[in-house]
Amino acid sequence: MKEKLRQLRMLSKDPLLFTIVIIIFVSVILFILYPLVKVITVSVVADGRFTAANLIKVVSSWHLRQAFFNSILMGLLTASLGSLVGFIFAFTVTRTNIPLKKFFNIIAIIPIISPPFIGALAIIMLFGNNGFITSTLLGLFNTKIYGIRGLLFAQIVTFFPVAYINLKGVLESISPTLEDAAMDLGGSRFKVFRKVTLPLAVPGIASSMLILFIETLADFGNPLILAGSRFPILSVQAYLEITGMYNLPKGAAIALILLIPSLTAFFLQKYWVAKKQYVTITGKPTTSTIKLVSPAVKWLLFSLISFFALIIIMIYATIVWGAFANVWGSDNTLTLRHFAYVFGVGFESVKDTIIIAGLSTPISGFLGMVIAFLVVRKRFPGRQFIEVTSLLSFAVPGTVIGIGYILAFNSYPFLLTGTLAILMLNFIFRYIPVGIQSGIAVLRQIDPSIEEAAIDLGADARSTFRRITLPMMIPAFFSSLIYSFVRAMTAISAAIFLVSSRWNLMTVQIMSQVESGRLGAAAAFSLVLVLIILTAIFVIRNLLLYRYGKLGGTFLKI
Amino acid sequence: MSVTLKNITKIFTDPSNQAREVVAVKDVNLEIQEGEMVTFLGPSGCGKTTTLRIISGFETPTNGEVWISGTLVNEIPPNKRDTSMVFQSYAIFPHLSVSQNIGFGLELKGVKPKEIRRQVEEIMEVMTLTNLYNRRPDQLSGGQQQRVALARAIINRPKVLLFDEPLSNLDAKLRDQMRIEIRRIQQSFGITSIYVTHDQDEAMTVSDRIMVMKDGEVMQIGTPFEIYSRPANTFVADFIGRVNLIDAVVETVEPESISVVCGGGGEHRHKVITSWAGDFKKGDAARIVVRPESLRLSRMGDTAAGADGKATAAAEAASVSAATAEENGTARSEVPFLKGIIKRSVYLGPTVEYEIDVPDVKAQILAVTYNPVEEGFYRNGEEVGINFSSAASHLL
Numbered sequence: 001m002k003e004k005l006r007q008l009r010m011l012s013k014d015p016l017l018f019t020i021v022i023i024i025f026v027s028v029i030l031f032i033l034y035p036l037v038k039v040i041t042v043s044v045v046a047d048g049r050f051t052a053a054n055l056i057k058v059v060s061s062w063h064l065r066q067a068f069f070n071s072i073l074m075g076l077l078t079a080s081l082g083s084l085v086g087f088i089f090a091f092t093v094t095r096t097n098i099p100l101k102k103f104f105n106i107i108a109i110i111p112i113i114s115p116p117f118i119g120a121l122a123i124i125m126l127f128g129n130n131g132f133i134t135s136t137l138l139g140l141f142n143t144k145i146y147g148i149r150g151l152l153f154a155q156i157v158t159f160f161p162v163a164y165i166n167l168k169g170v171l172e173s174i175s176p177t178l179e180d181a182a183m184d185l186g187g188s189r190f191k192v193f194r195k196v197t198l199p200l201a202v203p204g205i206a207s208s209m210l211i212l213f214i215e216t217l218a219d220f221g222n223p224l225i226l227a228g229s230r231f232p233i234l235s236v237q238a239y240l241e242i243t244g245m246y247n248l249p250k251g252a253a254i255a256l257i258l259l260i261p262s263l264t265a266f267f268l269q270k271y272w273v274a275k276k277q278y279v280t281i282t283g284k285p286t287t288s289t290i291k292l293v294s295p296a297v298k299w300l301l302f303s304l305i306s307f308f309a310l311i312i313i314m315i316y317a318t319i320v321w322g323a324f325a326n327v328w329g330s331d332n333t334l335t336l337r338h339f340a341y342v343f344g345v346g347f348e349s350v351k352d353t354i355i356i357a358g359l360s361t362p363i364s365g366f367l368g369m370v371i372a373f374l375v376v377r378k379r380f381p382g383r384q385f386i387e388v389t390s391l392l393s394f395a396v397p398g399t400v401i402g403i404g405y406i407l408a409f410n411s412y413p414f415l416l417t418g419t420l421a422i423l424m425l426n427f428i429f430r431y432i433p434v435g436i437q438s439g440i441a442v443l444r445q446i447d448p449s450i451e452e453a454a455i456d457l458g459a460d461a462r463s464t465f466r467r468i469t470l471p472m473m474i475p476a477f478f479s480s481l482i483y484s485f486v487r488a489m490t491a492i493s494a495a496i497f498l499v500s501s502r503w504n505l506m507t508v509q510i511m512s513q514v515e516s517g518r519l520g521a522a523a524a525f526s527l528v529l530v531l532i533i534l535t536a537i538f539v540i541r542n543l544l545l546y547r548y549g550k551l552g553g554t555f556l557k558i
Numbered sequence: 559m560s561v562t563l564k565n566i567t568k569i570f571t572d573p574s575n576q577a578r579e580v581v582a583v584k585d586v587n588l589e590i591q592e593g594e595m596v597t598f599l600g601p602s603g604c605g606k607t608t609t610l611r612i613i614s615g616f617e618t619p620t621n622g623e624v625w626i627s628g629t630l631v632n633e634i635p636p637n638k639r640d641t642s643m644v645f646q647s648y649a650i651f652p653h654l655s656v657s658q659n660i661g662f663g664l665e666l667k668g669v670k671p672k673e674i675r676r677q678v679e680e681i682m683e684v685m686t687l688t689n690l691y692n693r694r695p696d697q698l699s700g701g702q703q704q705r706v707a708l709a710r711a712i713i714n715r716p717k718v719l720l721f722d723e724p725l726s727n728l729d730a731k732l733r734d735q736m737r738i739e740i741r742r743i744q745q746s747f748g749i750t751s752i753y754v755t756h757d758q759d760e761a762m763t764v765s766d767r768i769m770v771m772k773d774g775e776v777m778q779i780g781t782p783f784e785i786y787s788r789p790a791n792t793f794v795a796d797f798i799g800r801v802n803l804i805d806a807v808v809e810t811v812e813p814e815s816i817s818v819v820c821g822g823g824g825e826h827r828h829k830v831i832t833s834w835a836g837d838f839k840k841g842d843a844a845r846i847v848v849r850p851e852s853l854r855l856s857r858m859g860d861t862a863a864g865a866d867g868k869a870t871a872a873a874e875a876a877s878v879s880a881a882t883a884e885e886n887g888t889a890r891s892e893v894p895f896l897k898g899i900i901k902r903s904v905y906l907g908p909t910v911e912y913e914i915d916v917p918d919v920k921a922q923i924l925a926v927t928y929n930p931v932e933e934g935f936y937r938n939g940e941e942v943g944i945n946f947s948s949a950a951s952h953l954l
Contacts, residue, residue, distance in 0.1 A: 457663035
């Protein structure tokens with residue numbers, strides 16, 4: 001307590017720092033914590049008294065119980081199978097000398113910079129009632145792609161890249177000399193893999209499974225398109241309850257139930273699995289050996305990941321083709337009419353999306369670096385609170401956040417519904433944790449005396465941060481800008497609650513095109529969206545290169 | 559440009575246990591003259607770096623005052639203090655070129671780019687860094703990085719230059735070279751400097767004065783000669799170089815000298831010059847402090863210093879001329895103060911180190927002899943006489 005008071009006294013001596021800390025503190029409470037509290041209170045409080053009525057309504061509904069089990073089932077299946085695919089990809093890339101490594105790396109990353117429901121869209125176009133493969137090629141008309149099969153396929157395609165990136169880091173940081181040593185001691189290749197490589201990777205695999213579980217549970221786009229009515233999913237049910245039935249308390253109660261497994265997995269990941277990690281993921285990649293895999297296994301792995309890669313290529317080819325085909329499934333003449341639609345009727349939403357993402361990205365990126373800096377380098381009361389709370393919004397499903405926002409900001413003094421501000425604030429505070437985390441990771445590796453040297457040479461706090469700290473954090477700053485932009489462009493689960501006639505988003509447009517069966521327009525929208533993202537990545541990269549010069553650019557490696 | 563520390567105390571609270579307080583620096587008083595180079599020397603955790611960081615302003619003292627050239631600077635933040643620091647890790651800005659690093663301080667002061675370029679080039683010349691103007695820091699060797707860090711600090715003409723273990727990341731040979739370089743540059747610029755190190759050789763080489771610290775407290779402040787030959791306590795004696803401490807009792811106190819006896823019997827009597835000793839009375843217990851290289855060894859019961867007195871350890875020893883051996887023999891014929899048995903010897907080239915058991919004083923004594931080629935060796939197990947002059951010894 002004495003120490004806290006001392007820190008507070010020190011803080012008040014630095015007015016700039018003091019103001020920033022207060023602003024961050026208030027925003028974190030207001031825009032992360034308060035909406036969550038609202039979700040809880042609206043679902044369990046009525047007329048100022050505690051009531052379990054809404055929760056009982058949810059639990060006693062067969063349909064919603066089924067939705068809960070389906071969500072958990074999808075979470076578990078996607079977590080296991082997605083991690084398996086991710087592991088095969090990561091293992092093949094890090095432990096063999098197959099050709100086309102770069103190509104596979106790009107293939108595995110593309111789904112991350114696409115809207116999360118592109119897989120679902122492509123599946124409908126290929127396997128749906130008017131699907132190219134089912135209907136045109138095979139002549140089937142009543143396909144059962146809606147439900148668990150289609151959804152599982154879409155979610156694996158959407159989320160395996162996350163596992164891949166995670167596990168690639170894990171496998172790269174397991175020193176190949178350990179495998180060499182085991183082989184030197186007489187272990188067979190398979191035995192070395194089973195007794196050395198795999199056990200060392202287990203915490204990483206567990207961590208990636210938990211992350212995939214959280215993401216799948218929070219997924220909204222894929223189930224909305226593919227789940228169908230006979231396979232209800234919790235996040236979609238909450239949405240339907242609120243937008244279809246206008247039953248806010250019941251929607252909030254569903255969100256609350258969705259929150260429980262998500263948070264459990266999150267805390268498991270953060271406080272249990274993360275501690276068991278044998279190796280730090282941030283460590284320098286060591287040069288891998290290729291001795292662990294026999295030629296036969298190598299080519300088996302190669303064909304496996306080639307197969308996965310083909311599926312992804314097929315998905316994107318479908319989207320491209322669909323965007324130019326006149327009427328998907330029946331009339332394949334090439335046309336630009338879908339693009340005319342996007343840039344005509346749909347242009348408002350393109351413009352809105354770019355404005356919202358373009359405004360929230362720099363704020364989110366910069367604020368993330370500032371918070372990371374404060375958390376690592378400064379001592380003040382509430383420091384840990386800020387770090388943990390900002391991480392929380394990573395774990396909370398977008399649906400829950402979206403519901404929380406409409407509950408929290410629909411009345412005076414926080415009347416924000418329907419405005420640009422509510423979308424921006426939602427994006428900023430949802431996507432800031434990744435920036436904070438990568439900022440913290442980079443800063444912890446930077447010797448604090450470098451910043452002290454700048455101060456010692458006469459720089460004040462602001463110019464030290466601007467001229468020394470931030471340029472050194474460029475890799476984190478860059479990835480956090482890209483991440484914020486991509487997520488803001490592709491967001492759907494929370495945003496769908498917050499859009500209005502004045503401010504609409506492309507993703508929401510795509511959804512409504514799919515719902516009304518205009519697959520060509522949906523594909524054209526998706527294609528434009530991906531192109532905007534690619535352009536933005538290019539622009540951000542070059543802006544940073546220009547701003548921080550060639551020297552700063554040497555840090556810029558993706 | 560003097561620096562004065564008055565009653566500097568720094569207490570840290572343990573972040574994991576608020577009740578626990580750690581006294582890092584305790585009541586340090588020091589006055590540093592203009593142009594002087596003072597070293598803070600001590601084992602890790604002795605508070606030397608904390609004291610340095612208090613002077614630079616990165617730590618605020620819990621108690622006490624810091625004065626720089628007649629101004630109380632306690633409330634002045636580090637960026638406004640006229641001090642420049644050379645960091646242990648060099649702290650070179652990795653995203654800036656060599657010249658941008660060196661010119662950083664001038665740029666902040668708003669000096670014109672042309673003038674910055676002139677001054678940077680000038681200092682790079684002095685520091686033998688020419689041709690590295692646009693080089694990136696990660697392309698520099700350790701020694702070059704060290705010089706860039708020094709140039710970056712000096713170019714601002716600070717009132718005080720602070721060195722925080724600047725050479726600990728260099729290899730041994732470069733370290734020896736750089737400390738002479740640092741001393742040369744410090745003297746040629748005449749900048750008041752404070753240097754923190756745990757390496758006593760480094761402290762001896764670069765300092766006008768040394769402040770030895772332990773557990774946050776000052777053990778002794780003095781010139782390298784004083785610290786080495788007149789240590790204020792056994793910690794200093796032991797920390798700086800190697801030392802023999804021989805228990806003794808004060809026998810007589812005279813104006814010029816003090817006589818002590820050791821080992822109980824009257825035969826081990828020794829005189830210490832008074833000006834080298836503290837305040838002692840007859841009958842006081844005392845310890846004779848004597849450095850290994852000040853000991854003179856002599857062969858016992860072998861006045862002739864004949865052929866078998868020569869070492870057999872090395873073939874070269876056999877070539878020692880008879881005349882030299884005889885001369886040595888006579889020199890060693892004084893009555894030994896102590897007698898001991900050679901326990902172990904280590905041949906180091908220029909010197910030989912002997913561990914000698916001295917049963918009379920129940921001690922092991924370390925002796926170093928020079929020039930073994932001409933002086934010869936002693937065998938393990940051989941009995942030797944040990945002598946040292948009153949000038950070379952000190953009482954604690």
